[in-house]
Amino acid sequence: MLHRFRLFLRGVSSTRIGTLGVALTTSSFLLLVFMLLMQSAGVMGNSYAGLLTFLVLPALFILGLLLIPIGWHQLKKRTGLTTDQLLRDTFSEELTQANILGSSLAMTIAGLTVINLLILGFGGGAILHHMDSPEFCGTTCHTVMNPEWVTYKSSPHAHVACVECHVGEGAGALIDAKLNGLRQMWLVTVGGYNRPIPTPVHTLRPARETCEKCHWPDKFYGDRIKTFARFDQDTTSTPHFSTLALKVGAGGQAGKIHWHVSEENEVRYQPRSDDRMQMDWVEVKRGDTFHRFENRRKLIGHSSTADHGEHAAEVRTMDCIDCHNRATHVYQTPEDVVDNLLAEGAIDAGMPWAKAAGLAALTITVPEGRNTEEAIGRALRGFYRRKDPEVLKRFISQFDVMTVELAKAYQRNVHPAMLVDWGNYPSHLGHRQGQAGCFRCHNSDMVDEAGESISSDCTLCHSILAFESPTPFRYLEPVQTAQPDSAMHVYLQAEFTGGVQ
Amino acid sequence: MVLDIPFSPPHRETETMKRLFLCFGLITLMAGLAMAVDAESPAGKCMTCHKEKSPGLYKQWFASNHGSAGVTCIDCHGAQKSESDAYLHEGAYIATLVTPKDCGACHAKESDQVQHSYHAHAGEILDSKDAYLAHAAGGHPVAIAGCESCHGSKILIDPDSPNKLDRLSWPNSGIGRLNPDGSKGSCTACHTRHSFDVAQARKPEACSKCHLGPDHPQKEIYEESKHGNAYFTNIDKMNLDSDRWVVGIDYYEAPTCATCHMSATSTQPVTHEVGERISWTLRPPVSKTKENWEIKRANMQDVCRACHGQGFIDGHYAQLDGLVNLYNEKFAKPAGKLHKIAKEKKLGDGVANFSNKYEWIYWEIWHHEGRRARHGAAMMGPDYTWWHGMYEVAQHFYFKYIPELRKFHDADLDKAIDEIMADEFHVWLNRPTGDIKADIKSGKMAAMYKDMYSGPLGQ
Numbered sequence: 001m002l003h004r005f006r007l008f009l010r011g012v013s014s015t016r017i018g019t020l021g022v023a024l025t026t027s028s029f030l031l032l033v034f035m036l037l038m039q040s041a042g043v044m045g046n047s048y049a050g051l052l053t054f055l056v057l058p059a060l061f062i063l064g065l066l067l068i069p070i071g072w073h074q075l076k077k078r079t080g081l082t083t084d085q086l087l088r089d090t091f092s093e094e095l096t097q098a099n100i101l102g103s104s105l106a107m108t109i110a111g112l113t114v115i116n117l118l119i120l121g122f123g124g125g126a127i128l129h130h131m132d133s134p135e136f137c138g139t140t141c142h143t144v145m146n147p148e149w150v151t152y153k154s155s156p157h158a159h160v161a162c163v164e165c166h167v168g169e170g171a172g173a174l175i176d177a178k179l180n181g182l183r184q185m186w187l188v189t190v191g192g193y194n195r196p197i198p199t200p201v202h203t204l205r206p207a208r209e210t211c212e213k214c215h216w217p218d219k220f221y222g223d224r225i226k227t228f229a230r231f232d233q234d235t236t237s238t239p240h241f242s243t244l245a246l247k248v249g250a251g252g253q254a255g256k257i258h259w260h261v262s263e264e265n266e267v268r269y270q271p272r273s274d275d276r277m278q279m280d281w282v283e284v285k286r287g288d289t290f291h292r293f294e295n296r297r298k299l300i301g302h303s304s305t306a307d308h309g310e311h312a313a314e315v316r317t318m319d320c321i322d323c324h325n326r327a328t329h330v331y332q333t334p335e336d337v338v339d340n341l342l343a344e345g346a347i348d349a350g351m352p353w354a355k356a357a358g359l360a361a362l363t364i365t366v367p368e369g370r371n372t373e374e375a376i377g378r379a380l381r382g383f384y385r386r387k388d389p390e391v392l393k394r395f396i397s398q399f400d401v402m403t404v405e406l407a408k409a410y411q412r413n414v415h416p417a418m419l420v421d422w423g424n425y426p427s428h429l430g431h432r433q434g435q436a437g438c439f440r441c442h443n444s445d446m447v448d449e450a451g452e453s454i455s456s457d458c459t460l461c462h463s464i465l466a467f468e469s470p471t472p473f474r475y476l477e478p479v480q481t482a483q484p485d486s487a488m489h490v491y492l493q494a495e496f497t498g499g500v501q
Numbered sequence: 502m503v504l505d506i507p508f509s510p511p512h513r514e515t516e517t518m519k520r521l522f523l524c525f526g527l528i529t530l531m532a533g534l535a536m537a538v539d540a541e542s543p544a545g546k547c548m549t550c551h552k553e554k555s556p557g558l559y560k561q562w563f564a565s566n567h568g569s570a571g572v573t574c575i576d577c578h579g580a581q582k583s584e585s586d587a588y589l590h591e592g593a594y595i596a597t598l599v600t601p602k603d604c605g606a607c608h609a610k611e612s613d614q615v616q617h618s619y620h621a622h623a624g625e626i627l628d629s630k631d632a633y634l635a636h637a638a639g640g641h642p643v644a645i646a647g648c649e650s651c652h653g654s655k656i657l658i659d660p661d662s663p664n665k666l667d668r669l670s671w672p673n674s675g676i677g678r679l680n681p682d683g684s685k686g687s688c689t690a691c692h693t694r695h696s697f698d699v700a701q702a703r704k705p706e707a708c709s710k711c712h713l714g715p716d717h718p719q720k721e722i723y724e725e726s727k728h729g730n731a732y733f734t735n736i737d738k739m740n741l742d743s744d745r746w747v748v749g750i751d752y753y754e755a756p757t758c759a760t761c762h763m764s765a766t767s768t769q770p771v772t773h774e775v776g777e778r779i780s781w782t783l784r785p786p787v788s789k790t791k792e793n794w795e796i797k798r799a800n801m802q803d804v805c806r807a808c809h810g811q812g813f814i815d816g817h818y819a820q821l822d823g824l825v826n827l828y829n830e831k832f833a834k835p836a837g838k839l840h841k842i843a844k845e846k847k848l849g850d851g852v853a854n855f856s857n858k859y860e861w862i863y864w865e866i867w868h869h870e871g872r873r874a875r876h877g878a879a880m881m882g883p884d885y886t887w888w889h890g891m892y893e894v895a896q897h898f899y900f901k902y903i904p905e906l907r908k909f910h911d912a913d914l915d916k917a918i919d920e921i922m923a924d925e926f927h928v929w930l931n932r933p934t935g936d937i938k939a940d941i942k943s944g945k946m947a948a949m950y951k952d953m954y955s956g957p958l959g960q
Contacts, residue, residue: 444663457591458549467552484568488552491545 008108011090015078018071024064029119032057036126047139054127058120065116128174131181137162141188147196147415148329154412157328164213165328168205176203195419200276200325207319211327215320217251217261224248225465227472229343230335233356237342237349241472245463245496257461260318266290267318269441276322282441282454293446293454323437326427333432334362334422337409346405348398352391357383361406368416373407380406463496543593544573550591562695577603585658585681586665597664598656598671599694602684612688614773621685623677624653634855645669651711653678653687676711700741705732708758715869718889722882723758731755749807761804768803778804781825781957783875786867787833788825790957817881819954824878824886826953828871832894835921836866839906842917848909859905862897870894899930925949 249256605612653675874890
């Protein structure tokens with residue numbers, strides 16, 4: 001059996017190219033089997049092995065298969081013989097003898113072809129399955145993708161595979177994705193990718209297609225109450241609370257936040273440039289027509305669409321991503337990081353100057369190649385030596401915890417290799433100071449023909465139950481008439497409760 | 502036994518009583534309701550938005566006296582629809598501009614004093630020579646960004662502007678601002694918004710925003726003077742935040758601008774009439790005394806007496822009068838006389854005012870160095886009195902002004918110049934140095950000026 005197989009192989013390797021083809025096919029097949037066994041045993045599971053197994057070896061296998069007929073064709077041209085004659089010359093009588101189903105040779109080739117097709121079929125499936133895994137996306141090109149990979153892992157969508165949002169369903173989406181992948185492979189090889197990766201990403205599937213697989217705008221969310229804690233940079237890190245009752249509503253409810261993306265509704269806008277921070281105009285569907293609000297301010301900053309490529313002139317219809325632009329790859333500000341850690345109790349607020357120290361430590365630049373935790377620790381020590389050296393003696397364990405937590409947050413958010421620093425990727429959810437969000441459209445400069453502007457009334461989208469107040473539900477408490485802001489207290493309480501307590 | 506009740510009210514009286522009780526009851530009820538329900542001020546909405554959008558402004562107000570007194574946004578910025586600068590903003594009619602008339606709703610006395618003070622006239626400079634120079638030699642933009650920023654602009658209404666104010670005249674906190682409601686001035690010139698901090702108005706920095714520079718360096722003179730020295734050394738002891746701020750009682754280390762010119766003494770109340778204690782006007786080419794100057798001088802001397810003895814005060818005024826008289830008699834009047842002749846005879850190639858060099862030289866002699874000399878003497882900044890003052894007056898008079906006028910070779914002018922140069926003040930230029938030195942030594946030079954110390958001359 002083996003002898004015959006070797007004869008067959010020798011026969012098939014007609015010319016040098018043919019031989020090469022056979023060699024490639026055989027060796028890559030054997031190696032592929034070996035690698036697959038290893039992978040399923042869990043021995044070699046890293047991304048390089050994956051690359052090798054699922055991309056390189058199959059490619060070589062197919063290349064080899066292609067080279068074989070090319071070699072035969074070469075031989076035919078060289079010798080000038082017909083196929084029939086060549087076959088008889090190369091293979092033994094036994095093999096080429098005609099039979100009911102075909103000669104032995106034909107059967108061998110047919111059999112091997114079937115096996116190849118099966119291999120390619122399963123293999124292709126395995127390849128695609130592998131490339132669908134988040135590990136493939138996030139770790140193969142690890143320098144480029146590290147910021148996105150790391151932020152994804154600590155985001156609300158950490159258990160949703162990358163491909164579920166970044167690649168849609170259907171053959172067309174798949175081909176789009178793979179072609180894009182080729183482009184990315186090239187860029188990674190030559191180092192031609194942008195640092196940092198610019199947003200918005202234009203090759204994403206439409207948000208409705210992806211988000212709405214799990215999230216449904218017509219679901220009734222009612223009012224969502226959210227409390228934010230902000231800590232002062234004083235000795236006791238005094239907390240101040242802002243609490244909002246967000247009027248999320250449901251898609252069909254007018255005047256509620258999710259109304260913006262309901263099916264019956266359509267809000268369209270023309271951004272001034274790709275970053276979508278300033279708008280040229282905004283239109284909202286009213287009945288059969290669109291009611292337009294134009295930006296009455298002259299161009300500030302970016303001068304022309306030419307600066308920002310072909311996407312700048314794109315009119316967009318509002319969808320999930322216009323507000324929830326950072327649903328998964330969540331980047332924080334240093335202030336957010338420290339406030340959250342203090343609010344959670346991960347950093348002890350009893351530690352003097354906790355907030356100020358945290359901020360000081362996060363805003364350092366960790367030198368290339370240095371250990372982040374060490375650098376943060378050094379920054380914190382320096383801070384306390386200046387402010388209050390006693391703290392270093394009395395709060396040793398809290399200090400260590402603080403260092404670790406801050407270092408983790410730093411590594412999540414700052415990626416020097418991709419030139420990603422604090423604030424590179426703002427979130428449009430809400431309107432944090434400095435991050436325009438809602439105010440990109442809801443400002444007094446967007447006016448319609450009658451001169452009316454898009455409302456930026458504070459209580460349009462949320463009631464305010466506390467506003468940098470000492471307690472989280474300040475405005476639900478009785479009014480203290482001596483306070484300077486008692487009028488605001490009365491107003492906000494009445495707005496939420498419908499009366500004054 | 503049934504008790505006989507002798508008195509029973511007639512039927513009609515019962516009805517009236519019932520009605521009276523009803524009315525009374527209703528009134529009480531209404532009053533009770535009115536008191537029980539907190540009147541919702543529109544300012545609540547202002548604060549909500551502006552706390553987020555103008556955090557600095559909000560925090561300033563919150564920490565200010567207005568904040569603690571319950572004076573809110575709408576109390577100052579609320580406007581009637583009929584006012585020319587009123588506009589609809591988030592459901593309420595407001596005006597960005599808050600004028601002395603608006604502040605006067607609560608601060609009536611101060612508003613009244615300000616509007617009658619000399620400060621309120623500052624905006625009328627728009628018609629003066631200063632304005633002419635700014636517009637002709639400078640240009641409209643510098644008139645706005647330069648002159649009007651201190652003196653005050655005339656606020657123009659632009660119906661298309663979001664806040665109804667023409668951007669060429671707003672922002673402006675000039676002290677003599679001409680407001681659309683007819684009032685003059687701007688309280689925020691000294692009482693910076695939105696803190697309206699009284700301590701800030703008491704400090705010299707409040708005044709030195711405008712009272713500085715080559716033509717009236719009060720800031721620099723104050724800093725040079727002992728008063729300034731004492732102030733900057735003892736700034737922590739100045740008790741600037743106290744409500745009552747009487748010199749000699751609540752503070753005593755040093756005076757600030759406010760101390761002498763406005764603030765309370767143990768006998769005088771606070772006044773926003775800044776001219777009440779000024780006897781000389783040191784502004785014009787030739788200084789004059791003001792109306793009722795003796796009373797005004799007495800007012801000022803009352804301030805000095807909080808720290809100084811009368812002998813000290815009398816000596817200072819003698820020295821001040823001496824300097825002002827010197828300036829007037831030796832240089833100002835002669836220079837003015839020559840200027841008048843040149844102007845009347847239309848000397849010089851230029852046609853317009855300030856198109857000839859001599860006009861600029863004369864202008865600077867009285868407007869710049871002449872003023873510096875006088876202010877320096879008034880506020881005890883000797884460097885300004887002499888080196889930046891009279892020294893430059895003399896130098897420019899002798900070696901810029903006269904030569905420039907001589908160039909015209911005009912007979913009348915030359916004659917006038919010769920007369921001036923021959924009089925006792927200026928004849929020294931042609932005398933042997935030895936003689937001059939001898940006269941200085943002997944006191945003969947000084948004797949020329951001996952009458953200058955006894956009060957304002959030639960008034």
